[in-house]
Amino acid sequence: TQLLEQSPQFLSIQEGENLTVYCNSSSVFSSLQWYRQEPGEGPVLLVTVVTGGEVKKLKRLTFQFGDARKDSSLHITAAQPGDTGLYLCAGGPFGNEKLTFGTGTRLTIIP
Amino acid sequence: GAGVSQSPRYKVAKRGQDVALRCDPISGHVSLFWYQQALGQGPEFLTYFQNEAQLDKSGLPSDRFFAERPEGSVSTLKIQRTQQEDSAVYLCASSLSGQDYGYTFGSGTRLTVV
Numbered sequence: 001t002q003l004l005e006q007s008p009q010f011l012s013i014q015e016g017e018n019l020t021v022y023c024n025s026s027s028v029f030s031s032l033q034w035y036r037q038e039p040g041e042g043p044v045l046l047v048t049v050v051t052g053g054e055v056k057k058l059k060r061l062t063f064q065f066g067d068a069r070k071d072s073s074l075h076i077t078a079a080q081p082g083d084t085g086l087y088l089c090a091g092g093p094f095g096n097e098k099l100t101f102g103t104g105t106r107l108t109i110i111p
Numbered sequence: 112g113a114g115v116s117q118s119p120r121y122k123v124a125k126r127g128q129d130v131a132l133r134c135d136p137i138s139g140h141v142s143l144f145w146y147q148q149a150l151g152q153g154p155e156f157l158t159y160f161q162n163e164a165q166l167d168k169s170g171l172p173s174d175r176f177f178a179e180r181p182e183g184s185v186s187t188l189k190i191q192r193t194q195q196e197d198s199a200v201y202l203c204a205s206s207l208s209g210q211d212y213g214y215t216f217g218s219g220t221r222l223t224v225v
Contacts, residue, residue, distance in 0.1 A: 097159065098156055
């Protein structure tokens, strides 16, 4: 079983601060995705990274896929209350569409 | 519709009752996935289909859980003789074939077994 551990599990910071969420595994993944989930809704895809060492930017969010394809990070600059939610990483093995989801990071941005 | 639709949104079942959860994927999406999510946790894989073929059901917790997608579109997750530990949110997702496209999730069905 491929496990994805996220840290921190909970994070509460002031509006305007920067933060980083980590996603780590001992397994190698073909691709890694990040989702954000709000209460009562399903996860929504933010980004997919497919190349080791890849960095993608989405406005104030920066995603990185580790060189060894085992880990990823999500960095948010100048956090805003609208960034509040449950952030989930998900890894896809080679040759299989099934995604394994991480343990989740619950982020709260305080106005 | 434009998104993945799940029904019902909420279901309360008495222990021992059978339930059926429905998922309408995005039209044209080949792959369909079912996940179970406990409160505050990441989704756990249950099963997935490519068109009407069930390719992986390794995540189904017991033989009380059964999923089908007979015409390669709508899918139903059935739970027989529900138990309290079945209480969770059941999420359905669909995607074009291949990991790179990502999943589009429905809003889920919250099942409470009393």
